[in-house]
Amino acid sequence: MLRRRLLAALAVPAMAALAAFAPLGAQAQNTFPTRSITVLVPFAAGGPTDTVTRLVAEVMGRDLGQPMVVENVGGAGGTLGAARVAQAKPDGYYLLLHHIGMGTTPSLYRRLSYDAVNGFEPVGLVTEVPMTIIARKDIPANNLQELVALIRKEGTGLNYAHAGVGAASHLCGLLLQTAVGTQMTTVPYRGTGPAMTDLIGGTVDLMCDQTTNTTEHIRAGAVRAFAVTTPQRLPSLPDLPTTAEAGLPGMEVTVWHALYAPKGTPADVVNRLSRALQVALRDEKLVARFADLGTAPVAQERATPEAARAFWQADIAKWRPIIEAAGQYAD
Ligand code: ASP
Numbered sequence: 156m157l158r159r160r161l162l163a164a165l166a167v168p169a170m171a172a173l174a175a176f177a178p179l180g181a182q183a184q185n186t187f188p189t190r191s192i193t194v195l196v197p198f199a200a201g202g203p204t205d206t207v208t209r210l211v212a213e214v215m216g217r218d219l220g221q222p223m224v225v226e227n228v229g230g231a232g233g234t235l236g237a238a239r240v241a242q243a244k245p246d247g248y249y250l251l252l253h254h255i256g257m258g259t260t261p262s263l264y265r266r267l268s269y270d271a272v273n274g275f276e277p278v279g280l281v282t283e284v285p286m287t288i289i290a291r292k293d294i295p296a297n298n299l300q301e302l303v304a305l306i307r308k309e310g311t312g313l314n315y316a317h318a319g320v321g322a323a324s325h326l327c328g329l330l331l332q333t334a335v336g337t338q339m340t341t342v343p344y345r346g347t348g349p350a351m352t353d354l355i356g357g358t359v360d361l362m363c364d365q366t367t368n369t370t371e372h373i374r375a376g377a378v379r380a381f382a383v384t385t386p387q388r389l390p391s392l393p394d395l396p397t398t399a400e401a402g403l404p405g406m407e408v409t410v411w412h413a414l415y416a417p418k419g420t421p422a423d424v425v426n427r428l429s430r431a432l433q434v435a436l437r438d439e440k441l442v443a444r445f446a447d448l449g450t451a452p453v454a455q456e457r458a459t460p461e462a463a464r465a466f467w468q469a470d471i472a473k474w475r476p477i478i479e480a481a482g483q484y485a486d
Contacts, residue, residue: 254411286366287392
């Protein structure tokens with residue numbers, strides 16, 4: 156009798172707990188998000204990662220019914236911002252929109268305060284962006300061949316701007332210097348937004364950056380463009396030759412971007428974010444703006460956690476032997 160009562164007494168709270176638990180799980184799925192979400196860009200405002208993030212965040216916020224606020228935390232090639240998200244509460248309210256640096260960082264930086272290989276739940280890939288080789292508008296070179304000759308002549312007398320070791324602009328600069336066979340003086344910034352301001356002002360000489368930052372400045376004549384780093388010319392900049400056409404075959408690079416949540420974020424939250432990302436990447440205005448900036452959203456099936464994780468991990472594996480063979484580390 157006593158045993159039966161005890162069992163009954165235990166069963167009631169257990170059932171109540173179960174009953175309470177089931178709707179809670181469903182509730183998280185149905186109600187997330189209940190407040191605004193922050194998306195951290197690990198580079199300064201005004202640069203290409205920032206531009207992509209702001210366009211995507213606006214449409215995602217509409218689909219989620221809550222604003223997505225963009226926060227810029229630049230420095231150390233994007234690792235300062237990435238660390239902040241990796242260490243945040245895994246509840247879906249603090250996200251990271253990063254680029255190819257997620258593939259290079261684990262090999263380039265040997266001492267990090269976060270797990271750069273496993274510390275995130277990918278939400279989905281966003282876009283792959285071409286780069287352009289650009290210089291201050293009064294640089295004494297009219298085409299890529301003349302620029303190459305100038306780099307060989309001036310060497311470290313020329314200042315090459317980038318967004319920190321492991322940033323896309325840094326990698327593109329390494330490719331350029333290797334192709335030309337000459338080192339320049341490199342000048343790190345917290346992002347290529349502020350680097351662009353200095354390039355336009357003529358304080359630095361050269362840069363290589365995503366079209367999402369350079370297109371409008373090239374069209375306005377504020378900087379001089381020499382080549383685009385893709386096998387085909389871009390409809391958005393039809394007069395700009397490819398690196399192969401301009402005399403540096405093999406110098407091809409595009410910059411992939413993806414959205415991440417901290418490791419441990421519940422799958423239903425990650426999936427809800429991924430659905431909102433897919434909606435954003437289908438948005439007509441966003442697609443048109445991306446096209447005007449020389450890029451396009453990834454196909455819908457790539458804006459998923461699985462596709463992003465596979466691509467990210469493959470990129471880490473791709474860069475590791477290259478970086479180890481070069482023996483050049485950021486720390
Ligand atoms: N485009 C920059 C880079 O070099 C980063 C940025 O400012 O978005 O990676």
